[in-house]
Amino acid sequence: MGIQIEKATQTRFDSIDWKNLGFGRYFSDHMFISFYRDGKWDDGKIVPYGPICFEPSMMTLHYGQTIFEGLKAYYDVNGGVNLFRPEMNAKRMQSSAERLCIPPFDVEKFIEAIIELIKLDHKFVPKVKGESLYIRPVCFGSSCFLGVHPSQEYTFIIITSPVASYYPEGLNPVKILIEDQFVRVVRGGLGMAKTAANYAASLYAGQRAKEKGFSQVLWLDGIHHEFVDEVGAMNIMFVIDDILITPPLTQGTILPGVTRDSVLHLARQMGIKVQERSIKIQEVLEAYERGTLQEVFGTGTAATISPVGKLYYRDKELIINNNQIGPIAQKMYDTLTGLQHGIIKDTYNWIIHIDV
Ligand code: COI
Helix, strand or coil, X not given: CCCEECCCCCCCHHHCCCCXXXXXXXXXXXXXXEEEECCEECCCEEEECCCCCCCXXXXXXXXXXXXXXXXXXXXXXXXXXXXXXXXXXXXXXXXXXXXXXXXXXXXXXXXXXXXXXXXXXXXXXXXCCCCEEEEEEEEEECCECCCCCXXXXXXXXXXXXXXXXXXXXXXXXXXXXXXXXXXXXXXXXXXXXXXXXXXXXHXXXXXXXXXXXXXXXXXXCCCCCCEECCCCCCEEEEEECCEEXXXXXXXXXXXXXXXXXXXXXXXXXXXXXXXXXXXXXHHHHHHHHHXXXXXXXXXXXXXXXXXXXXXXXXXXXXXXXHHCCCHHHXXXXXXXXXHHCCCCCCCCCCEEEECC
């Protein structure tokens, strides 16, 4: 038996400014919701998108036991809709769940719920290249209790949102501040989990950087402020001396990005030299001085591929590739979006196609 569906009686479609989607402002007609009670997840159901009701003592409001995911549905140029590697998101949500003491949600169920939602709300998938239906699963402790321990009950919800690019710059290069005072995560902390705490920790420095005209900050390691971690909304990649370098997952301080993994896979296949290794900010500065820092770009589901045109470190400005997108970032963007929109044949088994 499929997922039980309660259809919306009114559509939100006409209230959306389709020419100015922005990111995360609009929501489609339905959402999936499932509850964990008495030691098990229920079957879940699809209901009209709308407010949910909780008591003020709900634990996640106080102690932040919450995790989320981000993936996208893309229109396929040959008809239908494509999901990109949803299994990776489902599995990453399970590992975030483990770190936050949340009972894992089943991988097949996660994908099935998304497919059913997309079938129902496929008209919300934008038909413009570079736009998509962003899918946001979120799971949180929903017992009502004030002692500090893992919740007994949980709520899992999937909502969807038609979006354009995450940064207003689109594929134009962004300006990033290298943060050398505040920290987002430390080794042994929550950096590898997609949990609200990491984003809460980033807000203050991010806000200060915005006031100074930066898109975001690049985080350094939480102890020495020496090694590069990530940008928060995206992983970071450098091209130095024709080698694509990105921080490793082994320190547990960065998110194992789906786009990060896909770019590394594609790069290796394209014959680009790849190094997943710790990289000091000093090495980046020295490469810039030598003229061997060719490209910097971010990778993320929301951000897709986001070239970095200007990096600021203390009183130093680094202008990367004349503030233009570089050839590797461009190639990655074209290949990824080509696969996602069905323009390039998927030989990787990354796409789940949905007939609508
Ligand atoms: C994503 O890339 O999906 C993210 O979750 C980043 C950001 C919107 C929080």
